[in-house]
Amino acid sequence: MALSGQTAVVTGAARGIGRAVTELLLQHGATVTVTLHNAGHVVEVALLDVDESAGLSLKASLDQQHGAQRTLFLLCSVESEEQTKAAFQKTVETFGRVDILCNNAGVLNEAAWERSVSVNLVAVIRLTYMALEHMNKGTGGRGGVIVNIASMAGLGPLPSCPVYTATKHAVVGFTRAMAAASTALGYGIRFNAVCPTFVQTDLFSNIYDRMGMFSQLAAQTRKFATTGVLNVSEVAAGLLELVTDETKNGEALMLTGGGKKYMTFPTLS
Numbered sequence: 001m002a003l004s005g006q007t008a009v010v011t012g013a014a015r016g017i018g019r020a021v022t023e024l025l026l027q028h029g030a031t032v033t034v035t036l037h038n039a040g041h042v043v044e045v046a047l048l049d050v051d052e053s054a055g056l057s058l059k060a061s062l063d064q065q066h067g068a069q070r071t072l073f074l075l076c077s078v079e080s081e082e083q084t085k086a087a088f089q090k091t092v093e094t095f096g097r098v099d100i101l102c103n104n105a106g107v108l109n110e111a112a113w114e115r116s117v118s119v120n121l122v123a124v125i126r127l128t129y130m131a132l133e134h135m136n137k138g139t140g141g142r143g144g145v146i147v148n149i150a151s152m153a154g155l156g157p158l159p160s161c162p163v164y165t166a167t168k169h170a171v172v173g174f175t176r177a178m179a180a181a182s183t184a185l186g187y188g189i190r191f192n193a194v195c196p197t198f199v200q201t202d203l204f205s206n207i208y209d210r211m212g213m214f215s216q217l218a219a220q221t222r223k224f225a226t227t228g229v230l231n232v233s234e235v236a237a238g239l240l241e242l243v244t245d246e247t248k249n250g251e252a253l254m255l256t257g258g259g260k261k262y263m264t265f266p267t268l269s
């Protein structure tokens, strides 16, 4: 799928993997524009984040690189139905459409596990269903693609972070189920998940302080992390592959230091 003419929404866009996704979209002609009409030959992206200073700082940087008309930042917590509804509304008012959703925003804190569930899972479901209202071919939409940033912890358990593991397993399952539902119901929307190993970001830097009552297990996780830490650009490249390759639907793309692997799952029927 060519990116030109597409409109995307990226959550947690201000820092880490979300920032890399935004920058890669822009580099590939994905233009985050503030124009009140779709310029026709460029991609438009709304950047959603709770971190206002980081979001505005990113916008200023992107303005320098790509021109002020190419970026739009919306202060929004994905935990808030009201704020996310308003963000989608503003996106559609500004760009006229939504073709791509990247559910990237995520947190890890086993001591505050309800928030992990709220951001990592409930919000992914909420934004997916909101995007459906605008993307579903069955209700006048143009179709498109939704890519969820899960984790390798969505494919195998991390004993030091059981709730985080649960949220990421749930995102993989939700993604695969939505892909099958979309095919069966004719949404015209592809659903895929990216499952990276450790990635050098602020989230990764803080994990050993966020394990709560499982902190004693940090050593095993730290040892596992020595198998390799990715950079954010490697994750963004995996996402771009899932966005642009129209044959990909229901995929879980694992990214490790050793490369990438499309996961296979047992057929239960």
Ligand SMILES: NC(=O)C1=CN([C@@H]2O[C@H](COP(=O)(O)OP(=O)(O)OC[C@H]3O[C@@H](n4cnc5c(N)ncnc54)[C@H](O)[C@@H]3O)[C@@H](O)[C@H]2O)C=CC1
Pocket: 011, 012, 013, 014, 015, 016, 017, 018, 048, 049, 050, 051, 054, 076, 077, 078, 079, 104, 105, 106, 107, 119, 149, 150, 151, 152, 195, 196, 197, 198, 199, 200, 201, 202, 203, 204
């Ligand atoms: N860093 C890692 O080792 C890995 C991260 N991931 C996943 O990648 C995604 C991005 O993580 P990182 O870039 O590492 O994290 P990060 O902490 O570096 O960046 C996350 C961004 O999301 C924003 N955010 C947090 N809560 C939010 C909310 N309620 N509403 C809107 N924005 C919010 C933050 O302000 C920040 O800009 C997460 O889903 C994470 O679980 C997956 C595998 C590995």
Ligand SMILES: CCCCCC(=O)/C=C/C=C\C=C\C=C\[C@@H](O)[C@@H](O)CCCC(=O)O
Pocket: 108, 150, 151, 152, 153, 155, 156, 157, 158, 159, 160, 161, 164, 196, 197, 198, 199, 204, 207, 220, 221, 222, 224
């Ligand atoms: C510790 C939280 C990391 C948060 C960022 C993230 O999502 C990173 C995930 C990276 C890899 C996860 C791999 C899971 C592998 C398990 O299935 C098991 O093979 C490894 C167990 C290692 C351990 O005991 O911690």
